[in-house]
Amino acid sequence: MRRKLQALLPPLSWLAHYDTRAFGRDLLAAIIMTVLVIPQSLAYAILAGMPPEAGLYASILPVVAYSIFASSATLAVGPVAVIALMSATAVGEIVSQGIAGYAAASMMLALISGVILVAMGAFRLGFIANFISHPVISGFISGSALLIIISQLMPLLGIDGGGRTSVEMVTTLVTGSGDVDPVTAIIGVCSILFLFLASKYAAKGLSAIGLPGAAALTIAKLAPMIAVIVSTLIVAVRGLSDNGVAVVGQVPGGLPALAVPVFDLALFEALLLPAALISLIIFVESTAIAHRLASKRNERVNPNQELVALGAANITAAIAGSFAVAGGFSRSAVNAAAGAQTQVAGVLTALGIALVTLLLTDWLYYLPRATLAAAIIVAVSSLVDIRAIRAVTRYSRADGTALVITLLVTVSVGVTPGILSGIGLSLLLYLHRTSRPHTAVVGRIAGTEHFRNISRHQVDTVPHTLILRIDEGLYFANARYLEDQIAQAIEHHPDVNNLVLMCTAVNHIDTSALETLEAINTRLEASGVRFHLSEVKGPVMDRLRQSDFLAELSGEVFLSTYDAWKALCESNRSSVASNSANT
Structure with missing residues (x-):
């Protein structure tokens, strides 16, 4: 009292x-x-x-x-x-x-x-x-x-x-x-x-x-x-x-x-x-x-x-x-x-x-x-x-x-x-800025577990794999923009069969953005591209588990982008070896 x-x-x-x-x-x-x-x-x-x-x-x-x-x-x-x-x-x-x-x-x-x-x-x-x-x-x-x-x-x-x-x-x-x-x-x-x-x-x-x-x-x-x-x-x-x-x-x-x-x-x-x-x-x-x-x-x-x-x-x-x-x-x-x-x-x-x-x-x-x-x-x-x-x-x-x-x-x-x-x-101005968030294709800095923009740094990439980083939370105003950015990235890299969305800066995903992610997953899967997520934050992951998105995801959710890098490198090597054996 x-x-x-x-x-x-x-x-x-x-x-x-x-x-x-x-x-x-x-x-x-x-x-x-x-x-x-x-x-x-x-x-x-x-x-x-x-x-x-x-x-x-x-x-x-x-x-x-x-x-x-x-x-x-x-x-x-x-x-x-x-x-x-x-x-x-x-x-x-x-x-x-x-x-x-x-x-x-x-x-x-x-x-x-x-x-x-x-x-x-x-x-x-x-x-x-x-x-x-x-x-x-x-x-x-x-x-x-x-x-x-x-x-x-x-x-x-x-x-x-x-x-x-x-x-x-x-x-x-x-x-x-x-x-x-x-x-x-x-x-x-x-x-x-x-x-x-x-x-x-x-x-x-x-x-x-x-x-x-x-x-x-x-x-x-x-x-x-x-x-x-x-x-x-x-x-x-x-x-x-x-x-x-x-x-x-x-x-x-x-x-x-x-x-x-x-x-x-x-x-x-x-x-x-x-x-x-x-x-x-x-x-x-x-x-x-x-x-x-x-x-x-x-x-x-x-x-x-x-x-x-x-x-x-x-x-x-x-x-x-x-x-x-x-x-x-x-x-x-x-x-x-x-x-x-x-x-x-x-x-x-x-x-x-x-x-x-x-x-x-x-x-x-x-x-x-x-x-x-x-x-x-x-x-x-x-x-x-x-x-x-x-x-x-x-x-x-x-x-x-x-x-x-x-x-x-x-x-x-x-x-x-x-x-x-x-x-x-x-x-x-805030809505305009967040509706067009910065996105970047990233690669690994040699000898490290750090991933940076391929346009700004000398980095290594995985063949047939694209890692895309988005630097904003996903909500109704920028969901369509993300869909367009991914479509453009796939168009410029037609040989890609794995796409990783790096979610380091994604603090929330609203219902509209979730529906867009589901549509992206469906469209990529139909094109033969597996859709992965990396570095999804705990609260965001808790919300995703309450939906059907994770069950329908064509790819995996990786704890870190480096884990995704290693797994997809190994998958790429296995695929190359399998193709060589068949040949």
Whole structure:
């Protein structure tokens, strides 16, 4: 019972050994994280189309809920750019159809995503995320980052307007170029320059003056808060909000009012697909970060437990009047670099943000939106990975194609079509590749038991015998291709009376492929060619024994290709000797 409870609530396994030293490190990390998270939370709430305070709410109770169920010690959960954009896109379509209001749809989206994540964890379905290939994720994140950057250029320059696609947003930028507010543009551009230079050189500069590397990196990450404080003071002192500079405005103080979103069937049906996609991205992005952090600490992350924890965080976000959350790379990296030991750091960070929400929201009134736009642009610019496009394309043209198309569709059409096109294209490319598997006629390397492609190596062959290797599992999509390859091989070697199918790489044979093997056996036998198999794996052999194929096989099943080689060599010698005697 105790073990089951610890599996459900991983913190129970380490709380008994938690000491004041670990608490001190967690407290320091929480103080740093509180300062870092506030501008991020406000910025990503606006990116998600929610009021600024929703970003603060998303950084309080959801963080506590995640900490209760998390298997990762240092993953920091909260609002993140890509999920905020996906939420804004999905909810924007709902609002445009008049199905629900923005806040209600955002909360329902978080709730459905949370339920999906918990269900996936309960039924141990974390493997589903494996259907999204890394190139597709890379293309989607890069495309989303570019879309976010384009969307933030308008508030950065003080241009009114918007749009859901890059075409609409670029059109707004072009047509509104004459309406750029000079003061807003100066604040925005200066903020970008400061944040960009800080991200590139602050840590190196602080290390050069003697600060330890981790401390220098952590302080450098506080640059967004410095930009927020300085720009807010300038706007407040100079009264720039009265002269056209857009500010955050009144941020309600106090903790969120908890309420379960009202269920609406039409809203649920409209949000189900976007919620499923967001759930997958939340899981893939968060667990990738968690595994990376855990590997540095020699710790283990349980993917199915992370599904439950992330689901609990999103359900809580919905109840707290917020939007979908996930593990964030920048905040998790800072959390780890600041010395966080456990998820207690997350809970303390949530308490710190709760205090800010209760006591200090009045100070956020004059925060310019241009500064938040600059913070978003600099934060997501690192997600645009051009080098990955070159590296992936150089290694695999198919994967590179999937990456580029996912990126282009995401930028030009939207995030949901982008990720769907990437997944669909990856599956189609996989089916195309496996439907035409590599096959090779092989021979024995002299003096060994190894068999290699006769086109690549100097090998020995057996007269009147053909050994064909297929490098893929056999299933409905490639069964006919195998039949064609064998027919071509026999056509090119009309003197063959033994054909061995080398099954080293065959991990499964489905029903369609089994029927094809039976047809091949019948056709070869009618042509006077015996059909053999070699190196059939145990699980595949177990399935074949449940059919009539082995009983009807004209040849034999050899344990190894070398055994087949020896037996057929001996058979060939016996046949030659018999023919000589008859002559």
